[in-house]
Amino acid sequence: MTNSTRFQAEKINQHIVEWLLDYAINAKVKGFVVGISGGIDSALVSTLCAQTGLPTLCVEMPIHQAESHVSRGNEHIAQLKERFPNVTNEKADLTPIFESFKMAVPTSENDALLNLSLANTRARLRMTTLYYFAGIHSLLVAGTGNKVEDFGVGFFTKYGDGGVDISPIGDLMKSEVHELSAYLEVPQSILNAKPTDGLFGDDRSDEDQIGANYDELEWAMHNDENGKTLNDFEGREAEVFKIYKRLNTINQHKMQPIPICRIFI
Structure with a gap:
């Protein structure tokens, strides 16, 4: 990272943290809740929220999750808790709920539509869970979508990971997410990982889908x-x-x- 890139990352970092802090104070909430996926976007957002000094709750919500995603998420949370005393974490295993949902609804002969609908269901179960934690702790749900995903190709689930209170990195390109994450010393395993939404229970990447x-x-x-x-x-x-x-x-x-x-x- 060059000196000019580092300076730009420092300015962006400060701007987002101040924005988050001002928004939370004006909204009269205690802090933030972030869903942790093991990916770079949620790692960056949770780090930015933690920097405000306000309570920041990191929530893991596995649904038949790939082990690589789980291990990266655990590594990030452990690092974040070492760096910031205001960070706590919870784990809500949604696999049984997801399986119960599948049993309660009819199936489809169109495998492609069925798999996509179930992938979106995973995202919506997680959204519901984040708002539960937000409700009982008076927190804001911080979104993890970047500019390319949210305003370029629409690569998110409506009322799933798109269902949030605030969007701290919604004006950052993915390359800027990487630069800021490197500046904030997000774990190297996350920086090097291929981007994936983790909604299909395997290691298919965003590039594979898009x-x-x-x-x-x-x-x-x-x-x-x-x-x-x-x-x-x-x-x-x-x-x-x-x-x-x-x-x-x-x-x-x-x-x-x-x-x-x-x-x-």
Whole structure:
């Protein structure tokens, strides 16, 4: 990390922490709750929340979770508790609840739609759990979505990991998330891990699902914002831009306010 990059990371870090602290004070809550997945986004958000000095509750919510995700999450929580006395943690094993849900609803012959619906169900069970902890401890649910996910390709579950009170890193590109996480000394195992949503009970990465990595998606997002079109590119660039535009279009329902039927009679 160069001196200029470090200086920029320091400024961003300070700005987000001050924003979090001001918001919590004005909302008259005690602190924050963060769902810990073993990924870089939740590691960064929980570290930023911890820096406010307010109570920060880290919650693990495994549902048939891959062991690599669990071990990275445990490593991060242990490190965070050593660094910040205001950090505590809880574990809510949601696997039995998830299995009970599956038994209570009909199945589907369309495996792709069934697996996607169950993946989204995992995210929504976790959202419900975070709000339970937030409720009993007077905390805010801190979201872990970054700018590419939340406003580029809509790679999140509506009313799942998208159901939050505040979004501390929603204006950071994934590359900026990495830079700030490195500056804040997030565990190397998390910095090196492939991004994954962990919603399918295996180690498939975000790139496996999307068809492009975050560097490519950032590139496409910048070019789209600058008015470029598919006709401006060829080869892999055209393929990535097409992926970005398709996801950005079909996921607008996640990024826009809920449509309201206005009555003018």
